Amino acid sequence: MLLFSASFAFIHGRHEIAGGLCDDLLTTIVRAWDYRKPLFVAPSMSTCIWRNSFTEEHLGEIDGLGIMLIPPVPVNGDLERAMVEPATIISRVKASYKKQKMEQKEGSSSTSSGQV
Amino acid sequence: MAGSEPVRAEGETMAVDAAPRKPRILLAASGSVAAVKFANLCHCFSEWADVRAVSTSASLHFIDRAAMPKDVILYTDDNEWSSWKKLGDSVLHIELRKWADIMVIAPLSANTLGKIAGGLCDNLLTCIVRAWDYSKPFFVAPAMNTFMWNNPFTERHLISIDELGISLIPPVTKRLACGDYGNGAMAEPSTIYSTVRLFYESKAQQGNGDI
Numbered sequence: 001m002l003l004f005s006a007s008f009a010f011i012h013g014r015h016e017i018a019g020g021l022c023d024d025l026l027t028t029i030v031r032a033w034d035y036r037k038p039l040f041v042a043p044s045m046s047t048c049i050w051r052n053s054f055t056e057e058h059l060g061e062i063d064g065l066g067i068m069l070i071p072p073v074p075v076n077g078d079l080e081r082a083m084v085e086p087a088t089i090i091s092r093v094k095a096s097y098k099k100q101k102m103e104q105k106e107g108s109s110s111t112s113s114g115q116v
Numbered sequence: 117m118a119g120s121e122p123v124r125a126e127g128e129t130m131a132v133d134a135a136p137r138k139p140r141i142l143l144a145a146s147g148s149v150a151a152v153k154f155a156n157l158c159h160c161f162s163e164w165a166d167v168r169a170v171s172t173s174a175s176l177h178f179i180d181r182a183a184m185p186k187d188v189i190l191y192t193d194d195n196e197w198s199s200w201k202k203l204g205d206s207v208l209h210i211e212l213r214k215w216a217d218i219m220v221i222a223p224l225s226a227n228t229l230g231k232i233a234g235g236l237c238d239n240l241l242t243c244i245v246r247a248w249d250y251s252k253p254f255f256v257a258p259a260m261n262t263f264m265w266n267n268p269f270t271e272r273h274l275i276s277i278d279e280l281g282i283s284l285i286p287p288v289t290k291r292l293a294c295g296d297y298g299n300g301a302m303a304e305p306s307t308i309y310s311t312v313r314l315f316y317e318s319k320a321q322q323g324n325g326d327i
Contacts, residue, residue, distance in 0.1 A: 031267060
């Protein structure tokens with residue numbers, strides 16, 4: 001069964017993941033992750049940090065690895081970027097999981113019927 | 117000036133007819149379970165060279181300090197902070213960088229590899245690396261779980277350190293401490309020692325004893 005991780009991506013943690021650092025349990029798991037398995041991040045930070053050029057760079061890095069972003073939403077008159085609601089994270093992960101299962105099913109049925 | 121002693125690049129004076137001194141090797145350990153072999157590595161080198169050792173706080177979980185050679189000083193982050201009291205005092209990571217002819221990090225953990233590749237310097241070891249003179253030899257012997265070794269970050273980081281001129285002593289495939297079988301185990305201390313010594317002696321032959 002595929003593993004999914006929905007995590008709070010705070011500023012420092014996001015930099016550690018993008019830089020390949022691993023000095024705690026979470027970042028060590030990410031550093032050893034098999035990127036054929038889905039990995040989700042749900043960031044949360046102030047808007048000025050979200051708009052900082054480093055953030056764009058780090059998001060580019062993690063996107064390149066195949067990590068899926070669940071983007072934050074503006075709150076407090078756009079002063080902050082809050083993590084999306086847990087229900088949204090759950091539905092996003094479920095949808096991704098269902099889609100993957102469907103693709104696997106289609107893949108196995110087309111193989112068994114002699115199609116490549 | 118007639119009769120004055122020649123001065124080396126780092127400001128260290130040398131007697132004109134002095135016998136060639138032993139090579140100065142700075143051995144360092146970062147936080148991998150392979151650091152259990154660090155005392156053994158220090159013993160391998162201490163017969164041949166003047167050795168000083170550096171350890172990260174994570175590596176101290178694995179290093180048996182009692183087994184270290186008696187003549188080898190083991191420096192930690194605590195020494196970095198306690199040795200500096202006021203402006204004008206020497207800075208430990210700079211002093212060690214000046215002192216060493218060769219640096220060897222064994223084991224090099226995935227985390228410290230990432231820090232070096234990114235130019236981070238938040239402890240004694242990475243501050244020495246950040247100040248290193250890359251005209252002097254620098255070897256690393258990585259040690260990590262196979263999943264980490266095969267992770268895409270490792271290749272990126274190895275390319276970065278290769279561009280700096282750091283020489284890789286690659287890990288070997290064997291049963292790892294965690295029980296997994298695969299690539300990522302640190303090369304044996306004897307292999308690390310012979311690699312460094314062969315390199316040093318071949319360079320010394322080419323350049324009349326100076327690296």
